[in-house]
Amino acid sequence: MAMDKDTNVQKLKDALRKFRDDRDWAQFHDPKNLAEAISIEAAELQEHFLWKEREEAIRQLREDAHFREEVGEELADVFIFCMNFANAADMDVSSLILDKVEKSNKKYPVEKSRGKATKYNKL
Template identity: 40%
Template structure:
């Protein structure tokens, strides 16, 4: 199946993205380069590129982005997601399950009654929690 660059696809979720990325890499014989280390490195590079349009903005909110910056952010987010999906595929990690698991762990680490409205890292208030037990 050949696809045009501007062709839009339905929103099939992470499974459809993973499959399209597999086909994309296979057609180009790039699987040999897609080691977990290389994919993790590429993910970090793309995450840094995602930060670039926000670098000198006051707050980095949507209304501060021009049309070109907004499009750049959109495409860098897609790159980050793509590398994350490829890395998860190589390591056989179900991203949806892993994310639900991590949210549950974070809920335990950051109890609402202790952190509501407080942006500190959990280590900064952990002593407060221990003292109140």
């Protein structure tokens, strides 16, 4: 099984493109549908934490193998639809993320933001 340390984003995108094309599902993978799917899968991820106390959720995620597996599946669904969106829109995920990190570095300078959860426009 592939691990983060020995795979790359292109391999993931290629595997998802093959899965999609083998089923002739590109016709359903338009940006609107995929953006909605990302949001729905993110809600499914959130549902596992709904009404739980923060400390209980952290403990369960650390110690409960079944809970951890279910959460992992929803996290995978979120990533999969993000990758499907990137494939459909011909977007390069790595440059998008690294560009965003660079922008965030400017918006949140370490000396102003360290240890604070304050939005950049309130720093």
